[in-house]
Every structure is written in C-alpha cells, then in structure tokens.
Amino acid sequence: MAEALVKHAFTGAGHPPAKATFDLMARPTAKTGLVSWLTTVDHKKIGMLYGGFAILFFLIGGLEALMIRTQLMVPNNRFISAQLYNELFTMHGTTMIFLAVMPLNAAFFNLLIPLQIGARDVAFPRLNSFSLWTWVVGAILLNVGWITHFVPAWNFGGAPDVGWFGYAPLTSKVFTPDMSTDLWVLGLQVLGLSSIVASLNFIVTIINLRAPGLTMMRLPVFTWMALVTSFLLILALPAIAIALVEVMMDRNFGTNFFEVSGGGQPILWQHLFWVFGHPEVYILILPPMGYVSEILPTFSRKPLFGYPIVVFSGVAIGFIGFGVWSHHMFTTGMGTVATAAFSIATMAIAVPTGVKIFNWIGTLWGGQISTRVPMMFALGFIWMFMLGGFSGVMHAAAPADAQQQDSYFVIAHFHYVLIGGATFALLAAIHFWFPKFFGRMVPELWGKISFWLIFAGFNCTFFPMHFLGLNGMPRRTWTYDSNMGWNEGNMFATWGAYLLGLGIFTYFAVLVWSFFKGKVCGNDPWDARTLEWSIPSPPPEHNFAAIPTVHARDAWWYEKTHKEEIAAEKAEHIKAEEAHGGIHMPDQSWYPLIAAFGLLVATYNFAQLRHPVEMFGNQVLSSHLPLAITGGVILVAALYLWALEGPAGYHLHIAPDGKITESRGGHH
C-alpha cells in the first residue's frame, strides 16, 4: 500500500547526499518503501500515517463500543465481566478522543494546512515527524495492557479501568494497585507532548508560512480553526499534564495531592482535569466546524456566508471554552456563585456556536445545492450537532444538570456532538479530500448507502439514551435489573449500534475499494475553492510548482476566473525561484523516530518503576529505573544528533516542459 500511495508522486533521480561532517549514518533518501515512511518529513505522508493509525484506532474503539452495547442489550447479562466492562468503557472513551478523533484532525492539519496556505511543508518538518512517532508511543502505552488478557505473565493488570477522566481518588494506589493506571498516566502524558509539539509547529506554519497575499482574513476557515485549535491545545494540555504529574507523584513517590488522609483534596483533580477537558471538547469540534465550512460552500456554489463572523465565532468559542470547565462539576457543591457563573458562561458559549450554524444555513440559502456524499454528511453534521447542542444547553442549567449528571442523558448528549458532530464532519472530510490525496473518486451510490446506514444507526443507538437517562439509568453501569423499565431502550440502542457498525464498515470498505478501483480524477473534481485543488491529485512532493500569490479569499476560485493573469504570474515565480537555486526540499531523517523510540523505552519502564525486571522468571534488576534512564539517554542522544545533522536538503528544478530534476549542494 505504501508504494501504491506514493507511485503517483514525483520520484526523483535519488542523488545520494554528499557525505557531510559528523554523519553517524547516511541520511535516508528512499522515496518509496518502508524506510521512506519511517523517516519521512513530508507533511502529506505524515498526514497519511496519522490518518491510517487513527482509522485503525477508530475501528478498535468502535469494536469496544459494540462489546459494551452487547453487554447492555438485555438485563442481567453476563456477556463480559464487570472488570472487562470497566476496561472497555475506559478505553473506548480514551481511544475515541485521543487515538481516533484527535489524530484524524491532526491528519487533516498535516494534509491540508500547507496546501491551503500555499506552502511546501510545515515550518519544522522533522519535528512534525517526531510528533507523529511520539503519538504512536502514547498509543502503545495506553493499549499495552490488553496483552494481560492474552498473556497473563505480562502482568499489567489489564487495560486502564479508571474511566477516561480518571477521577481521584480512584486512581490512587489503594483502589488501583496494578500498573494499568501508571500506563494510562504516562500514555496520556506522552500523547499530550505529541499534541503540544505538533500544535507549536502548526501555529508557526500558519502564522509564518502563508503565501504572498494570503492575509489572515483570507485564510480558509479550516486553517483558521486549525490555528485556534492549536492554541487551545498548547494552553489546555499543560493543565492535564500537571494533574497527571500529581497522580504519578502520589502513586510512585508518596505525595498527598489527592490523598485525603494526608491533606489532599480529590476535587483538585476534577478542576485540573476539566480545565483541560473542556477546551478539549472544542479541540475535538472546531476542526470539524472547519471541514464543514469548506464543504458547504463548495456544494452550495456560493462563498461562505459571513466569513468574518464565522472566524470570529470560532475564536470566541476558543476563548469562552476556557471559562466553562466547572459545568462538569455542578453536583460537587462548588457554591451558588461559582455554579451561577459557570452556568451563565456555558449558556454564553452556545451563542457563537449558534452564530456559526446560522451562517452555514445562510451559506445554503439560495445556493445551487448538490447533494453529493460529503454534502450529505455535512448537512447531517449541522442537524445532529444541533441536537447535541440543545441537550448541551439543557446541562448548562445547573438544577436540570443535577438530575442529568452521570446518567445516560449525558451519554446521549456527548455522542450527539462527538458522532453526530465531530465524526459526521470527519467522514464528510475524508470523503471530500479522498480524491485529492489518492487521485480517485469514491462511488457516489455506495457513499450514500453508507451515509444512510450511519445516519439511521446513529440515531437508533443514541436517541433512546435520552429517555434511558431521564428514566434514571446511570452511565458506566455494567448491567441492570429487568424491572427498571430500561429493557426496550437498551435493546433498541444495541440494534442501532449494530446498524451503525455496519454503516461504518461499509464506509471504510468502500474507501478501500476506491483506493484500488475508484474512477481516476483530476485536480479539482468538486469544482472547489481553496488552493489544494489547484495542484495535481495526489499532490507532488513539493506541492506547488510555483508558490501562488493569493488575490482573494477563495483563492482557487479567483485563479479559475483569472487564468491568464495567474499563468503569467506563475511562470514568473518559477523563473525567479530557479534563479535562487530551485525549490528547496528538506532531507528525511532517522532521528525523530529514534528519539520517539527512546521516549518509548523511557516511559514504558518508568510506568513500572517500582517493579523488579524479570526475564524467564528470574529477577534481573530490582527496579526499572536503569532501563528508564537508558531510554532517556537514547532520547537525548537522538535529539543532539538531530541538532547536529541540521535540516540539510536538496533542490528540485522544474523545466519549462514540466520535467523535474533534483540537485544537491550549491546554495545551502
């Protein structure tokens, strides 16, 4: 698959780089095959890898959900044990948030941002590769506990089982003495590191690498939302990082942060967690709002209605998003003033969200709407996300929330915003940009069939949960008695979940088919508006033969309507760039991967710090500290060698007939 993915892309003559001073090993130059993927610095390949891993975990998280739903199908069910049930709902939540939706968004950030701003890559290509592999490390740490169920000798104590928000004091050594919580803590910590590093890269890229003429208020809305999301990430993740450090200190070094007997207050965890956790909700939903803001105008044949207001609303959501965290804690007894303040702030954040929805409707209004598959998902997004928003505003009223807290009503609410919202938009986006990155169309009929299966399955699963919740069914309940009045709702929801699973399966099966057999398409199959559609599908390694000059908000529409002007401009740009030595491309590198490997060794061993190291039943070391330090040394050494090797790079030259040649040395 790797080779098929890249075969359309430019494959150069492959000059070996000149042997530079201080090279530990030759820099990788492979453009196809495994090495090219492991050492890539190309934002498109990194985006593909993010996307591939994310879809894998999306399917795993989906299977976890189906097991949960099967357990709840009938009362007093014994399909799975209570312990396994705890692990499943914990890992379902953790997986879907951190290993599916966030990396899918990261995939699109990688794939689209440089293309939409007319850049050749992100600002720090090797750092980008480091973010990806660090993310893989976090995913491994979170999931390694499953091994215990298959190989009991690997005693991790199973997968994490403390719920995705890991409330103290459940995470203390008293209640979860096994290693699963330590792995959860470090896994999330590493994922946070990955997200912060990636976000810093995107912030610099969007602010500093824009093509000439691309002012901030001409930026595509998706890129705007990516910028806001990146800021949210770098400002919100530290709160959970510190909270996780405190849990780690409590578990391993005897501190009292959440230890009531030592003066700690478990409520602190809730505050720190939700100071991260609520902005996280917007981290999940703002990029989907961006996809929809790209897709709706394309299929309405109109510019986005009220662009500045849509952008402003996104920024406002980002700001207010930091001031509403305690609405997750209305039942903890914060006092009337705090409760009232967070209630009002939560209602206030519905305003910019509503503004966006009205602007999308305004975009549709009077447009020539064509209901292609991405448009169906985008329209589904608006409708379903609104339903989730309505129940969200209901939670904002603290007295009502006291009734809904920890019930299936909450489950219904956040699945409406995360599936009906985020996932619908992501499915729209995958369908919309698939032709761009694979050069093939997804068949319309099968896309529509998968849409309707997903739409029906989703509503059958989650709509009954509103009633189940209001009838008192608590969330995270392993089973229930048959006289509670929850039998029909649960049965219905489980059949809905199977339907939803069928729909998701169909969706991805069709994508796999399209990858091999889909109709080959040109640059711009949807007649779209933004710059990524101006270049070949799939895009060449260097993205743009000439860095575009942006003249209007919908840059590619302007180019399509001013062909002569743009052609002359581009010819001039190519000539000017060639005079400066050609198109500069960064070299690939092994070090991001090696650094991430060091991080894996360090964190995996640090998680089991106090346990002896055993091999074949014999104790080799009394603790894992030496191994953790070894990992740290690998990490530091890799980072130093990374700094020594420098970005290096080579040049591409585009001849007037379009032929591309490669050269090394010279200007750099």
Add this chain to the structure above:
Amino acid sequence: MSSHAATGHIDHHHDHTTTTGIPNKKLLWWAFLASDCMFFGALISTHLVYRLNPFPGNAIPTQVFNIELTSFSTFILLMSSLLMALAVNAIQHGNVKSTRTMLLGTMFFGCIFLGGQVYEFDHFVHAQKMTLSNSIFGSTFYTLTGTHGTHVAIGVLLLGMMYVRTFKPVTGGGLLKNIVHLAAVCVVMGVSFIWFVPDMIQAVYGASIGEMLSVHAKPYAIGAAALAAVFWFARTGGEVEFGEKNAIDVEAIGLYWHFVDIVWIIIFTAVYLLEYL
C-alpha cells in the same frame, strides 16, 4: 529588509523568508513559553490552594525555609540571565569564542542555583524533617520547586548541547569525540550541582572542606577528570561550522532560559517571600 548574500550582514530581528518577519524558531519558542506558563500556572495554583487550606500538622514554612540561601541562589539565577544575554550578543557578532565562554558561565550559574536547591532539599528532608509524604506542604513545595529545577536542568543540558555543538568542524569527522565531549560536560555539570555546590554551601555553614572531599572522593575524582577532558576537548582546532548564522539558535535557548528565570521570580515570591509577610 536586508539580504544576507548581498551585504554579508544578517538582520537578527527580521527574517524576510517568513510572512511576519519573525524567525520561525523564535515564534515556536514564544508559543512554547505560553504553554509553559500554563504548566507553572497549574502547579503554582495547586501549591497556593493547599497552602490556603492547610491540614493539621502541616509544615510551617518559615521554620523550614532558609531564606538567606534561597535569596542568594535567586540572585545567581538572575545573573545567569545576564551571561545568557551576553552569549546571544556575542554570537550575533559572530564571536564564537566569547559565545562559548558565556554559555559555560550561564551553565555554571545554573548549576550553582541547582546546587542550592539540592542542598535545600537535603536540608529540609534531613534536618527539618519535611518530606514529600509527611505534609501536604512538602508534596506541593517539592513538586513545584522540583519541576522548576528540572526546567533549569533541562536548560543546562540544552546549553551544554549548544556549547559542544560549536566545536563541529567545517570538514572532517570526530563525531565520537564530540559526543564524549558532551558526556564530559554533562558529568562536570552533574558533579558540580549534586556534590560540589552543596558541599561549598556546607563549608560556608562551617563544615570542613577536607572531610567533604574525602567523603565524596569518588564523584570529585570523576568530576575532575571530566573537567580536564572538557578543557582538553576545547583546544581550538580548525574552522568550525557554528557562527553568526546560528544566532537564532542561541537566542531561542536564551528565551527559554530567561523565561525559567522569570518563573523563578514568581515562585520565589509566591512560595517563599509571601510567607514572611
């Protein structure tokens, strides 16, 4: 807007290849510092919340602290920022030799600060009986100041990498030598802040230097050997790659260093000084 190729002069405040003119690396570090603010914000909040809701039997800070010593190490940390600024200034003028001196000076001042912290922690645990576990003040104090200390230590490590990197020659090999050089720098810095500086502080408080030399003979021997290696490796040879064009790299680490300094001013005020009001 000046062009490097045309005039041979580098404009250190404007990068014409970026949209805003701000160098990418500088923007990255600024954004990271914004993120780091939130790290320390969360930690300082934790400390203050528990300080304002004390638990029976909590440690009494003013009885534990040694405010004179902490004031001294605070002063040293602030002065390290001066050396850092001089290092940036030196490299902006293409003076690699002076850059190296200033980097080493910054690192050593950082180590004095860290040594003060090592002494302080050791003293608090063994003489004042305040541990991570026996009071919530201990938990938050050690975690907060320890996190800051880790930041300083990472800063010293980064500066050490930057220092050793300045020896990378334009031509020829020697990577292994360079790595050994880095290891020697790390050992020197480690010995100085774990043993040397705390022992000197002990000496100021009246301990006998001879006795400490004999107790910590092994680390001092290793440290001395590493120090000799650092001097040996620093004999200047041929032309090096590092130069004025790397000013942005030094400046970026400088941003981090100054930031860690500023955070310490806040921690020193909130954790130490306010206790004496």
